[in-house]
Amino acid sequence: MSEGIPGEPSERFLRACQRLPVDRTPVWFMRQAGRYMAEYRELRQKHSLLEICKQPELAAQVTLQPIERLGVDAAILFADILLPLIPMGAQLEFVEGRGPVIANPVRSKADLTRLRPVNVEAQLDYVMEALRIVRPMLPDGVALIGFAGAPFTVGSYLIEGGPTRKFERTKSLMYSDPQSWHALMERLAGTLSDYLVAQIEAGAQAVQIFDSWVGALGPADYVEYVQPYSKFIFERVRQTGVPAIHFGTGTSTLLPLMHEAGGEVMGVDWRIPLDRAWELVGADVGLQGNLDPTALLAPRPVLQRQVKRVLREAGGRLGHIFNLGHGILPSTPVEHVQWAVELVQNSTEHGQELGT
Amino acid sequence: MSEGIPGEPSERFLRACQRLPVDRTPVWFMRQAGRYMAEYRELRQKHSLLEICKQPELAAQVTLQPIERLGVDAAILFADILLPLIPMGAQLEFVEGRGPVIANPVRSKADLTRLRPVNVEAQLDYVMEALRIVRPMLPDGVALIGFAGAPFTVGSYLIEGGPTRKFERTKSLMYSDPQSWHALMERLAGTLSDYLVAQIEAGAQAVQIFDSWVGALGPADYVEYVQPYSKFIFERVRQTGVPAIHFGTGTSTLLPLMHEAGGEVMGVDWRIPLDRAWELVGADVGLQGNLDPTALLAPRPVLQRQVKRVLREAGGRLGHIFNLGHGILPSTPVEHVQWAVELVQNSTEHGQELGT
Numbered sequence: 284m285s286e287g288i289p290g291e292p293s294e295r296f297l298r299a300c301q302r303l304p305v306d307r308t309p310v311w312f313m314r315q316a317g318r319y320m321a322e323y324r325e326l327r328q329k330h331s332l333l334e335i336c337k338q339p340e341l342a343a344q345v346t347l348q349p350i351e352r353l354g355v356d357a358a359i360l361f362a363d364i365l366l367p368l369i370p371m372g373a374q375l376e377f378v379e380g381r382g383p384v385i386a387n388p389v390r391s392k393a394d395l396t397r398l399r400p401v402n403v404e405a406q407l408d409y410v411m412e413a414l415r416i417v418r419p420m421l422p423d424g425v426a427l428i429g430f431a432g433a434p435f436t437v438g439s440y441l442i443e444g445g446p447t448r449k450f451e452r453t454k455s456l457m458y459s460d461p462q463s464w465h466a467l468m469e470r471l472a473g474t475l476s477d478y479l480v481a482q483i484e485a486g487a488q489a490v491q492i493f494d495s496w497v498g499a500l501g502p503a504d505y506v507e508y509v510q511p512y513s514k515f516i517f518e519r520v521r522q523t524g525v526p527a528i529h530f531g532t533g534t535s536t537l538l539p540l541m542h543e544a545g546g547e548v549m550g551v552d553w554r555i556p557l558d559r560a561w562e563l564v565g566a567d568v569g570l571q572g573n574l575d576p577t578a579l580l581a582p583r584p585v586l587q588r589q590v591k592r593v594l595r596e597a598g599g600r601l602g603h604i605f606n607l608g609h610g611i612l613p614s615t616p617v618e619h620v621q622w623a624v625e626l627v628q629n630s631t632e633h634g635q636e637l638g639t
Numbered sequence: 640m641s642e643g644i645p646g647e648p649s650e651r652f653l654r655a656c657q658r659l660p661v662d663r664t665p666v667w668f669m670r671q672a673g674r675y676m677a678e679y680r681e682l683r684q685k686h687s688l689l690e691i692c693k694q695p696e697l698a699a700q701v702t703l704q705p706i707e708r709l710g711v712d713a714a715i716l717f718a719d720i721l722l723p724l725i726p727m728g729a730q731l732e733f734v735e736g737r738g739p740v741i742a743n744p745v746r747s748k749a750d751l752t753r754l755r756p757v758n759v760e761a762q763l764d765y766v767m768e769a770l771r772i773v774r775p776m777l778p779d780g781v782a783l784i785g786f787a788g789a790p791f792t793v794g795s796y797l798i799e800g801g802p803t804r805k806f807e808r809t810k811s812l813m814y815s816d817p818q819s820w821h822a823l824m825e826r827l828a829g830t831l832s833d834y835l836v837a838q839i840e841a842g843a844q845a846v847q848i849f850d851s852w853v854g855a856l857g858p859a860d861y862v863e864y865v866q867p868y869s870k871f872i873f874e875r876v877r878q879t880g881v882p883a884i885h886f887g888t889g890t891s892t893l894l895p896l897m898h899e900a901g902g903e904v905m906g907v908d909w910r911i912p913l914d915r916a917w918e919l920v921g922a923d924v925g926l927q928g929n930l931d932p933t934a935l936l937a938p939r940p941v942l943q944r945q946v947k948r949v950l951r952e953a954g955g956r957l958g959h960i961f962n963l964g965h966g967i968l969p970s971t972p973v974e975h976v977q978w979a980v981e982l983v984q985n986s987t988e989h990g991q992e993l994g995t
Contacts, residue, residue: 448804451933451968458937498889501909501931503948533854535891536911553857555892575857577807581814592859612807 294426296357300526302602308631309356314610315349332377339412357426364432370406388444392463403477411485418486429487433494434471434512450499472512476519483523491528498533517545538563552608557596569602576607579615650782652713656882658958664987665712670966671705688733695768713782720788726762728755744800759833767841774842785843789850790827790868806855828868832875839879847884854889873901894919908964913952925958932963935971
């Protein structure tokens with residue numbers, strides 16, 4: 284690890300974000316803090332998801348759990364991409380077995396006018412406070428990641444009122460009332476970028492923007508209805524000097540357009556091999572991913588084979604950050620996640636060649 | 640339309656399947672018979688979905704409804720991809736608002752041994768009978784399509800016991816008990832190919848194989864766990880001389896591999912523009928698609944723009960069959976579907992150039 288060069292970070296995760304040489308591939312996992320961990324489940328018996336998010340000490344505690352258990356290279360703040368909707372006026376609840384539910388979804392111009400402006404510093408201070416608590420508690424070499432949802436993905440929850448497979452109401456608003464659609468995207472882009480900048484000021488050393496569901500769109504719709512708003516957010520983050528990861532699932536055909544919108548690192552899922560993703564975005568971009576989270580449910584030899592495939596497809600390129608293609612599943616055994624971390628650590632140390 | 644050449648079909652849909660010149664682009668829609676139609680909803684007040692499927696006269700009646708209302712170029716038999724699971728022993732029900740539910744899913748070697756062998760001619764004769772009724776009732780020039788699910792997609796329902804977003808149990812079986820996985824795929828490939836051949840003998844002039852959810856996999860898993868079984872099916876269909884359409888959603892990175900498995904025509908969704916899909920599979924393959932079904936909910940000018948984009952991306956190539964990227968949504972207004980048909984008919988007549 285080439286430490287001490289002025290202006291260069293020493294944390295291997297941050298070095299990879301800048302495509303600087305690293306002693307081994309950095310690794311962390313989306314939803315690395317969560318229900319698959321006994322210590323998290325124990326806390327959830329006493330507190331709801333929203334309670335944990337809103338109490339900075341608890342959020343900080345949960346954020347640190349996987350750092351201790353897994354030895355990953357980055358901590359991601361424990362929070363939810365829908366938190367910024369609460370001060371906007373959304374009645375958000377997390378319903379067991381169903382996920383987030385919004386009792387008063389936005390489906391018309393009239394609904395839109397009821398959305399309130401947000402002062403993120405004041406109204407989401409609990410998130411910033413959690414970051415301020417976590418940052419000095421992190422072990423040396425571990426970086427702190429902040430995050431927000433992207434306007435399309437956050438907007439789709441607000442419109443649908445919950446998880447969806449078809450994005451029927453989202454696309455209907457987009458196609459049938461483009462004026463309201465664009466107004467909503469603009470509003471979300473403003474609030475979400477304020478939120479990211481505030482997180483960076485509170486200590487986040489990198490941010491990830493989750494456009495998890497944008498793969499529901501084709502390229503032309505992405506360009507017309509989504510890209511300008513994502514671009515706005517990445518531009519504001521870029522001005523802070525902190526690296527941004529741009530993540531989505533099922534984005535094979537959108538990847539060059541998403542990269543155009545912004546991000547020093549693109550996060551991709553297992554549907555696109557990393558070598559192919561690099562062909563699409565160019566070698567001057569970092570890539571994060573892309574193990575299938577269900578591979579973490581598999582027996583050790585199968586998991587090992589899948590991890591090695593990801594590393595082989597990454598081919599030791601500068602700017603690879605090992606991660607999943609989506610979040611850790613609640614049914615995942617913790618040991619399997621530990622195996623994956625060890626395997627990445629042992630297979631990529633000193634840039635050693637990877638067998639097939 | 641070049642009729643009368645020996646060995647060449649006269650129906651424009653079948654001509655397009657063979658990449659023969661057509662007077663205009665053929666058009667039909669997945670789920671063109673269904674809940675968005677008043678005449679179907681009326682019938683459903685008296686009969687369940689399974690009752691309609693199992694009574695050949697009713698299935699035939701529903702199959703013909705969109706032919707009368709829309710003037711499409713092909714009729715697809717009204718049935719469900721999960722019907723072949725019933726004689727295998729699956730307790731299949733369609734639950735309002737949830738979709739298909741299988742009370743006794745297959746999740747282990749023991750479950751697998753309880754699956755019964757199927758005599759499709761005897762046990763699914765109601766499907767063949769419906770085809771025999773429909774075929775002579777079709778107007779001149781309208782072709783009859785039979786269909787089946789592909790082993791992965793049908794298998795995923797059988798394993799999950801219903802619709803899923805994550806395919807957690809499916810992939811778990813695949814990774815953790817590959818022997819049972821391969822045994823299940825083999826069993827399904829046998830039954831599903833028997834079923835397709837029987838449909839062809841009963842009058843289906845083309846077949847579509849729905850691997851609707853295979854886009855949940857990455858390319859390496861597709862090759863290892865799925866492709867051999869899909870290949871087996873397409874090989875058996877190929878021997879009948881009837882064209883096959885190979886359909887899936889979210890398949891951008893799988894498309895060349897799916898094409899390798901088989902299909903004279905590849906069915907793709909709106910996530911991949913047709914010109915790009917053609918680059919991936921080569922010009923000697925037909926393509927079917929790929930309007931976003933939610934575009935049929937949009938006002939006329941937006942719908943028109945989206946239909947024209949699909950036609951522009953198809954670029955008047957031989958072998959384009961206009962369709963959606965997935966099934967018609969129940970909330971779709973019938974007039975919108977009619978607009979789309981008229982637009983395709985009027986925009987592509989005599990191969991006229993398409994404006995932007």
